[in-house]
Amino acid sequence: DIQMTQSPSSLSASLGDRVTITCRASQGISNYLAWFQQKPGKAPKSLIYAASTLQSGVPSRFSGSGSGTDFTLTISSLQPDDFATYYCQQYHTYPLAFGGGTKVEI
Amino acid sequence: EVQLVESGGDLVQPGGSLRLSCAASGFTFSGHGMHWVRQFPGKGLEWVSGIHWNSGKIGYADSVKGRFTISRDNAKNSLYLQMNSLRPEDTALYYCAKDIGPRVAGIDYWGQGTLVTVSS
Numbered sequence: 001d002i003q004m005t006q007s008p009s010s011l012s013a014s015l016g017d018r019v020t021i022t023c024r025a026s027q028g029i030s031n032y033l034a035w036f037q038q039k040p041g042k043a044p045k046s047l048i049y050a051a052s053t054l055q056s057g058v059p060s061r062f063s064g065s066g067s068g069t070d071f072t073l074t075i076s077s078l079q080p081d082d083f084a085t086y087y088c089q090q091y092h093t094y095p096l097a098f099g100g101g102t103k104v105e106i
Numbered sequence: 107e108v109q110l111v112e113s114g115g116d117l118v119q120p121g122g123s124l125r126l127s128c129a130a131s132g133f134t135f136s137g138h139g140m141h142w143v144r145q146f147p148g149k150g151l152e153w154v155s156g157i158h159w160n161s162g163k164i165g166y167a168d169s170v171k172g173r174f175t176i177s178r179d180n181a182k183n184s185l186y187l188q189m190n191s192l193r194p195e196d197t198a199l200y201y202c203a204k205d206i207g208p209r210v211a212g213i214d215y216w217g218q219g220t221l222v223t224v225s226s
Contacts, residue, residue: 001168034212036151043201043219044143044151049212087151091210094165096141096153 002026002090006099013104019075021102023088028068032092035064035073038101039084047086048073078104108132108215110202115220122192126220128185128202136160136180139205141213142187144198144222154200155187159208170196192224 003026013019023033031051036044046055048064051071061076075082083106088099114126126142142154155166155176164176175188185202199219206212 032210032212036213038151043216046212046214046216049206049214055214089151089153089213091212094156094163094210095167096156096165096210098143098151098153101150 001095002029002093002097004088004090004097004099006086006088006102008102009100010103010105012106013078014106015078015080017078019078019082019104021073021086021088021104023066023071023073023099025069025071025090025092029090029092031067032090033064033066033071034089034091035062036087036089037082037084038087044087075104108204110204110215110217112200112202112217112220115200115222117223117225118192119226120192120194120224122224124189124192124222126187126189126200126202126222128217130183130185130202130204133204135178135183137208139207139209139211140178140185141203141205142176142185143201143203143213143216144196145201145219146198152198156205156210157185158210163209189222192222194224196222197224198222 033051035048038044052064085103109131111129141156173191202217203213204215
């Protein structure tokens with residue numbers, strides 16, 4: 001099974017900061033990688049699929065990159081609404097797998 | 107507007123069974139793969155199971171294989187998860203999620219979840 005490792009598990013940042021979260025797959029997954037945002041008490045929200053394609057309505061300050069085993073989610077200028085937990089997920093092969101999450105705090 | 111509404115969560119004893127349902131609307135249900143994802147209290151996300159548009163391919167997490175069964179009824183726009191031999195470690199909020207494509211192309215919409223508690 002493919003394992004997904006996210007880093008860091010948490011980070012502190014300020015409004016306007018550039019934030020980068022990394023996700024590593026235990027084997028190559030091409031670009032079958034998605035990113036999700038979750039706020040406390042809410043369902044996850046889909047941000048990015050195919051490693052770099054923004055879901056409809058997602059602000060352009062979010063971007064994704066990578067292929068193979070190494071991927072990044074970047075928030076170019078952190079906004080108040082962005083403080084949340086972020087998860088990556090591989091969907092290359094069943095069973096699908098999420099990373100452990102990265103909590104972005106003030 | 108895409109809507110996914112889960113139901114069926116409950117308190118059940120270890121070894122018991124439960125059937126979760128997900129009622130879908132706002133899109134062509136028969137044209138999309140579907141998934142169940144769970145979240146343990148205060149913890150991260152775990153993918154549970156997925157099913158292609160025509161039930162032609164199904165996948166399970168190792169932790170539920172042999173105990174859980176995913177199914178769908180395209181005529182009723184509904185997704186199901188039959189959960190047998192439940193364990194305390196299955197206690198979680200269970201989300202229904204829609205795939206972008208007919209097979210597996212990434213999740214784009216999520217329901218609000220239904221809570222399953224396994225305890226004596």
